[in-house]
Amino acid sequence: MSYKANEVISGTHGEVWINGEKFAEVYGLQAKVNAIKEDVPMCGTRNGRGKKSMGWDGTGTVRYNKINSRLMREVGQSIKDGKDVVFTIISKLADPSARGAERIALHNCNFDDVTLIDWEANKLQQVEAPFTFDDYEFIDLIN
Numbered sequence: 001m002s003y004k005a006n007e008v009i010s011g012t013h014g015e016v017w018i019n020g021e022k023f024a025e026v027y028g029l030q031a032k033v034n035a036i037k038e039d040v041p042m043c044g045t046r047n048g049r050g051k052k053s054m055g056w057d058g059t060g061t062v063r064y065n066k067i068n069s070r071l072m073r074e075v076g077q078s079i080k081d082g083k084d085v086v087f088t089i090i091s092k093l094a095d096p097s098a099r100g101a102e103r104i105a106l107h108n109c110n111f112d113d114v115t116l117i118d119w120e121a122n123k124l125q126q127v128e129a130p131f132t133f134d135d136y137e138f139i140d141l142i143n
Contacts, residue, residue: 006097015092031060058133066125076114103139
């Protein structure tokens with residue numbers, strides 16, 4: 001199957017919602033599923049072991065331009081209070097030149113840390129917020 005250059009999806013058209021609220025200041029989002037594997041001892045092989053999939057871990061990072069304190073306030077206070085606050089993050093990627101739109105929901109997201117202070121002169125304030133998640137759902141996929 002061939003494709004045209006204009007069909008390659010541009011991240012410029014990405015959108016993010018956290019708990020149903022659009023975060024227009026987000027300029028990047030990455031989420032990965034990593035397989036958890038255990039060694040299986042095996043005779044008759046050069047390395048003496050195989051791999052068995054035992055589950056997965058979901059990790060990600062939201063990158064955003066700092067325009068307010070809303071995420072810092074909620075996540076920072078929950079960490080301080082010892083509360084485990086979870087979020088749903090929905091990513092939408094809908095480049096008008098692409099073959100369709102892609103939407104994926106990440107469930108039970110829990111931010112790993114919160115940046116309280118990180119600034120310097122003559123630099124735009126951008127923040128990275130790493131998180132984990134334990135479920136995901138394909139809402140729309142591109143064929």
